[in-house]
Amino acid sequence: MEPVPMLLAMTYRAMGDQFHDRLRQIGLEPLRPAHGYVFRFLKEKRATTVDIGQHLGVTKQAAAKIVNELDEWGYVLREPHPTDKRAQYVTLTTKGRDYLKFADNLWSDLEHEMAEAIGETTLDTIKTGLAEYLQHVHGDDQPGLRPVW
Amino acid sequence: MEPVPMLLAMTYRAMGDQFHDRLRQIGLEPLRPAHGYVFRFLKEKRATTVDIGQHLGVTKQAAAKIVNELDEWGYVLREPHPTDKRAQYVTLTTKGRDYLKFADNLWSDLEHEMAEAIGETTLDTIKTGLAEYLQHVHGDDQPGLRPVW
DNA sequence: GAATATGGACAACCAGGTTGTCTACTAGGG
DNA sequence: CCCTAGTAGACAACCTGGTTGTCCATATTC
Numbered sequence A, B: 001m002e003p004v005p006m007l008l009a010m011t012y013r014a015m016g017d018q019f020h021d022r023l024r025q026i027g028l029e030p031l032r033p034a035h036g037y038v039f040r041f042l043k044e045k046r047a048t049t050v051d052i053g054q055h056l057g058v059t060k061q062a063a064a065k066i067v068n069e070l071d072e073w074g075y076v077l078r079e080p081h082p083t084d085k086r087a088q089y090v091t092l093t094t095k096g097r098d099y100l101k102f103a104d105n106l107w108s109d110l111e112h113e114m115a116e117a118i119g120e121t122t123l124d125t126i127k128t129g130l131a132e133y134l135q136h137v138h139g140d141d142q143p144g145l146r147p148v149w
Numbered sequence C: 001g002a003a004t005a006t007g008g009a010c011a012a013c014c015a016g017g018t019t020g021t022c023t024a025c026t027a028g029g030g
Numbered sequence D: 001c002c003c004t005a006g007t008a009g010a011c012a013a014c015c016t017g018g019t020t021g022t023c024c025a026t027a028t029t030c
Helices: A004-026 A033-044 A049-056 A060-072 A094-118 A120-138 B004-026 B033-044 B049-056 B060-072 B094-118 B120-138
Strands: A076-080 A088-092 B076-080 B088-092
Touching: A004 A094, A004 B004, A004 B033, A004 B094, A004 B120, A033 A049, A033 A060, A033 A088, A033 A094, A033 B004, A049 A060, A049 A088, A060 A076, A088 A094, A094 A120, A094 B004, A094 B120, A120 B004, A120 B094, A120 B120, B004 B094, B033 B049, B033 B060, B033 B088, B033 B094, B049 B060, B049 B088, B060 B076, B088 B094, B094 B120
Parallel strands: none
Antiparallel strands: A076 A088, B076 B088
């Protein structure tokens, strides 16, 4: 059996490829994974560019580039931070929320298909198992999201 | 619960980071993941640069760069292909095999610790579950190994 | 109020891929 | 047997998506 990291990488890529293909098939502009993760992050909490970089596991400069793109494309906008005059909150526009909603449906389809392929309980074990491992390794401060290659 | 791909990416990165840290801690030069995957691939079968690229999920040119590095560092060498005068087999040197052996031990340590953290049966379910999913999605032609970010 | 730390912008750089092209060789029909 | 189409590998140009380094303005701490 392949070592665990290889299985993780291959599965990650397999799912990502499918996601990407279907998105294009439907005609929706396929953003990069990072963009999607930013959307998901922003839905949960108000965040600055620095926060985003930390969440993704990249430098703030790299995060700034991503935010700039999303801004240009109309998915997010910046608004002044209420108390800190240096900082800006990045927030989702309606377009951004719509994209996220669509992508979420697609992901849920894919996950459902995975459940059909390997069984619901197996999938559930995988999810909770990985989550538990992450909790065990990193405690509450999450590791970077980006899988360094 | 986080969506599956995020869990995969985070776990992949978490394990990779630990691997990298320990390797450095011990004083061994930490190669990139790609190099390790090449070693593991070459242990299994004789392969050309093109084969390697396919296995990694990158172009042959990218694979050639990696092979060049490994050659310069003394981990692999090229030998003429017995029947095809264009091609070359890339093979592990002793240094390469030693590195692989060492890395394999380290991986097995990490996997063992994972088993302790989440339970052996859970880990087993994860491995077979992911393998089954990959089989279901891709049949026998493997997806690229590189997790596209 | 001085020293230190932080968010964000800008610039230079770099690593690790890609595409494109070329040559030598291989393989598969007419 | 030759002609055509395909392939391994080398080389070069380029691109993307990150990095480091620096700066300014503002916050925080003592």
